[in-house]
Amino acid sequence: MRTKSTNILPALFTYGFVGLMAFLSVFPFIWMVLGATNASIDIIKGKMLPGEALATNVANFFTLVNVPLVFWNSAKVTILATVLTLAVSSLAGYGFEIFRSRQRERLYSAMLLTLMIPFAALMIPLFIMMGKAGLINTHIAVVLPTIGSAFVVFYFRQSTKAFPSELRDAAKVDGLKEWQIFLYIYVPVMRSTYAAAFIIVFMTAWNNYLWPLIVLQSNETKTITLVISSLASAYYPDYGVVMVGTILATLPTLAVFFFMQRQFVQGMLGSVK
Amino acid sequence: MVHARRGGIGRYYDVNGWLFVAPALGLIALFMVYPILWSLWMSFQAGRGMTMKFAGFANIVRLWNDPIFIKALTNTMTYFVVQVPIMILLALILASLLNNPRLVGRGLFRTAIFLPCVTSLVAYSVLFKGMFAPDGIVNSTLQAIGIIASPIPWLTHPFWAKTLVIIAITWRWTGYNMIFYLAALQNIDKSIYEVARIDGVPAWARFTHITIPLLKPVILFTTVISTIGTLQLFDEVYNLTEGKGGPSNATLTLSLYIYNLTFRFMPSFGYAATVSYVIVVLVALLAFLQFFLARERDR
Structure with a gap:
């Protein structure tokens, strides 16, 4: 019990930090996959949702x-x-x-x-x-x-x-x-x-x-x-x-x-x- | 009898030994040793294209009076001095956090942080160029959170272009370094940490007084690798900042300058070879210095 209560803050920090780093590491991959489904203009405007341009992009x-x-x-x-x-x-x-x-x-x-x-x-x-x-x-x-x-x-x-x-x-x-x-x-x-x-x-x-x-x-x-x-x-x-x-x-x-x-x-x- | 047999075996061993190593040694001699000696010879030659004549130390004198070279050298050293320590510290912290067996999902975290290593230097540079576009995802996110008021000119401002190169390299290589530290941490006796914890040594002190000293050989090794890599930086800069070395040469590196001198401008092989020898000397010096410093601190 004692260890749990004293460890909660460091644990929170650890998960927060490691989680953030893991997210930042993976993010460009997600962005790449989403980007393939969007038109160029939307990509450089920072759109982060899947679009409908995948077929066009692949064809191009x-x-x-x-x-x-x-x-x-x-x-x-x-x-x-x-x-x-x-x-x-x-x-x-x-x-x-x-x-x-x-x-x-x-x-x-x-x-x-x-x-x-x-x-x-x-x-x-x-x-x-x-x-x-x-x-x-x-x-x-x-x-x-x-x-x-x-x-x-x-x-x-x-x-x-x-x-x-x-x-x-x-x-x-x-x-x-x-x-x-x-x-x-x-x-x-x-x-x-x-x-x-x-x-x-x-x-x-x-x-x-x-x-x-x-x-x-x-x-x-x-x-x-x-x-x-x-x-x-x-x-x-x-x-x-x-x-x-x-x-x-x-x-x-x-x-x-x-x-x-x-x-x-x-x-x-x-x-x- | 004994002598004859021994001689026979010796020769038999030797012929086989040479046959096995000959292809590799031949190729290394032809494509590494011969060219590196040739470029040393070339660095004492001057002239345009293939017509060159002996010029003594003229190329070395030219280095000192060449503002673009000084710029490329300063940039390369800046990347090295700023980026390598940040990345190594980050990798060390991540490795010691992920070494904790009680951390839930550490395999997943580890894979995620290692993932950038599978991308090619060109592919990730291209991705970063898009992400850091003026209205791109990075600027719009930072604006949405309220960290910045107006978009940061990542690709067009000298300071920010350099920062972007540092961010990009750190993204690509932190996980790679972390793997080395994780492997080394496996060999450290867990009870050392237990004893320190019981004695009330705080986490940060355990990191600086146990982890870092024990990992010193690996830290040294990765520092040397990163140094050599940073001094040769080319792909990222070429692809992030349009191949020219960025706004007013702000991101130009030595390797990119050599490429420009040889293949972009009127070829000037002799001078380009001299610049390349600056990298050779720097790599040798820094590797030596790092080993020397580590040995000194051991005493």
Whole structure:
């Protein structure tokens, strides 16, 4: 009884504060969904009720934007980046942890230093490199510089420390080659690590903006992120259309979040922006 | 015999070791190490477009006499000095409140506060641009409650544009930082708090004297990440304030200035590379300083 009466004020404060923060966090999502059902003029006047313009907005979005192509571009870039990054980084993380050597340890430390390199310092040389290679305006140019990721290698190496060495020994006795051990034993055993790493890489690739903005210059190659940005930067943006676009662009990451919530948080905890 | 076998295994291990790490190391060397060295070389070159010649420290001298650079640097530092502490304190408070197992619906609160992390930087910037329009939902709500008399010019006034960028970044990243603190709080022995409570230590003192000291390594880690992120700020500013850096460059960041120097104006690669090295040096310095300060305070 005593604790209840003395705790009522702090409790009220806690619920009020946390509730307000939760509301503010979710509010833009509600606003986005309501916005998609309203005309642009009502949206920027702050209307907060569902309207009747959803069908018009969706229709306008589909006329302004080649939706299948844009989604295909985004999907292509994301899938390529994700599959290649996971493959290359898990091989390296496994290699660094299982086959130790002094030289590789040095290279590993040097590699971790690249985590501090800001992208702004890379974009000009990368742009010139891609220009010389004739890759401007291609999806290969978008994906290539993102595959070698010191962070994802680090993530896999840390997780490989938990990979039981008995499995490797047993596989060797059975006469498996090193690549077979990796492919048939390591990959299936480490699937939760792959899941968390998948989320980090998927989110980064799907939402990547600055580098695609530089490299992708024609409408045929643009990704959904670039399209939304250019729709919203029009002199008089049609916010109804923009809202439809942001919903469609957010849905894949939202779906990944809700279906893989545990791995999502795990991936976030391990991710470095 | 023994020697021969050991040598054989050593070589076998080594070939495999190199094969496994080669693709990643090769790609990192080609797309990280080579470009970063190239931009260092470029920062000593001057000229328009691809015709460049050695210019010594001319670019560095140019930095000091470039009011737009000074503006971009000041803005970037302002974001960092104002936004990072606000966000980290907010995330810490939220994490310690949500760590209380007796809080009803804390899973729901946690998910809600974490939700902004799923949005892309472009998508949320676009949403915020609409919400903070002159007659938009934010101004009309603030007016309805009576906090402000006339609409705040969020997008067109230098001070408010900067404030808007700070609000937006805080919205996007607070939940992300909170997750780190929640994970770290799980490892703190609950009995420490019980003892403090029984001894009559008030909640705020428990926060400043128990939570913050125990979470120091995580706080340091997230501060470093946020610092590096803030120093590279681009997407939000580009999309919130029309790509130009806002009213009289009020929101211009270093990354946006580099982009403008390279792709918007007559390309001046050498000078842009010099500006980019300012970010490299700042990131390295601040990361070092934060680790150093934390170690000092430990003694």
